[in-house]
Amino acid sequence: MSNDIKAELTNEFRKSFNRNSKQLLAQRSVVKNGINESSENQETYIMNTPVFSEDLDTGEVANQKHSGRCWMFAALNTFRHKILNNFKLKDFELSQNYTFFWDKYEKANWFYENIIATANEDTDTRRVSFLLQSPQQDGGQWDMIVSIFQKYGVVPKSAFPESNCSSNSRTLNNYLNKKLRRDAVILRDLVRGGKSHDEIQTVREGMLKDVYNLLAISLGTPPETFDFEYRDEDKKYHLDRNLTPQEFFNKYLDVDLNDYVSIINSPTEDKPFNKSYTVDLLGNVVGGKEVKYLNVDMSTFKDLAIKQIKSGESVWFGCDVGQSSNRQSGIMSTDMYDVDSLFDSDFKMTKAERLDYGESLMTHAMVLTGVDLVDGKSTKWKVENSWGDKVGTKGYFVASDAWMDEYTYQIVVRKEFLSSEQLAAFEAEPKLLAPWDPMGALA
Secondary structure, three states: OOOOOOHHHHHHHHHHHHHOHHHHHHHHHHHHHOHHHHHEOOHHHHHOOOOOOEEOOOOOOOEOOEOOOHHHHHHHHHHHHHHHHHOOOOOOOEOHHHHHHHHHHHHHHHHHHHHHHOOOOOOOOHHHHHHHHOOOOOOOOHHHHHHHHHHHOOOEHHHOOOOHHHHEOHHHHHHHHHHHHHHHHHHHHHHHOOOOHHHHHHHHHHHHHHHHHHHHHHHOOOOOOEEEEEEOOOOOEEEEEEEOHHHHHHHHHOOOHHHEEEEEOOOOOOOOOOEEEEEOOOOOOOOOOOOOEEEOOHHHHHHHHHHHHHOOOOEEEEEOOOOOEEOOOOEEOOOOEOHHHHHOOOOOOOHHHHHHOOOOOOOEEEEEEEEEEEOOEEEEEEEEOOEOOOOOEOOEEEEEHHHHHHHEEEEEEEHHHOOHHHHHHHHOOOEEEOOOOHHHOOO
16 A cells, blocks of 8 residues: 555645634744744743842853854853852953864874774774764763863963864864864774784874864964963952963862762663763763763752752753754743644653654753742753853843753762762763763763
8 A cells, every 4th residue: 555645635735724714824924934933932031031049140151153162161161150259350261272172182083093993893884884974073071071171271261262263163173074084094994904003003193193283273272381361350460470271270270070970861761860871982082081970860950950059159061952942032941932832733742752762962061050949949040151142141041940851961060969879879880872872962
């Protein structure tokens, strides 16, 4: 029996549509204004006013511009908040270009490592295809930026400012990936040809030199030492000379990165709560920090975030920012758009179903800087984005509590907020997830 679409069936659909006055009204509205504009729920603005019972003072927002560095901006912003408070600074940013350079450099080496390890697999196997699909990209995970911090430190933006290619990264990514795929051909041929480890390593080091040169031409040469000069809010002048990036990190951030853990909420059957997980082929620094998560229920997830905010510290978090959100107003709410009524259809899925069926995953990282608590329960959250101050409320967004439940997947909190049972679960041997698992998505 053929299941092709018959013209008679389509004609019946057309007649039915033209008889439905509600659908014709919706058609006129959507054709002129668009889907979201025609289904926007104005009550959402009333329910998500940008006022919070717990509200951290975190200064002006940054702008990642035309790049996929949100995870990096979010991490640098969480630590920037500490510097602003501890050293009485008003306007200050850490260099996103500096961490961008070293992340690209390390991701190239990570790619070489895994191409060599899979060289005896055919290119059409899923693992090799996964590697070749995106040899490197702008996105990342919390533990990946930790690896960069630990190895290379950080510098102020004044010591290594933005470049054209860091603010507009598409062309750089295009040429870097072209090079890495070409290098993959050579490395796989060397392994399959039985060349020695030393011979392969010599070729690999030559490739890394080319990567360094490409990045230095595109982004600038990262400083080995620099002077940190600033005037605080009391108008007092400060000058700290000849700092290395590691010295700057230790002196001005004074953070033990091992005190932080990644918490996820993935309510799928394959990931029981209160278990730890890692992801195959996910990382950037060979020999660096393992990407690792503890999966918990959403109530525990939000409680941990609230504890950290109430302690005076913001929270790095990862979410699916494009779902039920208005970029210009900065409102993220599950009832932002009533498309079910507009199309007289049902778009509803559970969080687990969205993850299992490819409808949602983590696409963006931002910072939680406030929460509105009513009788101890969260109702909405203040979000520091990295899209500049022309969107939201001077760059800050509002997420409804229900939106957090449905579209937030990861937070990073200090270990001290975990129970002994939770900490033991995190530190247990993690289950290895496939490279294409949704929890391996890069923000």
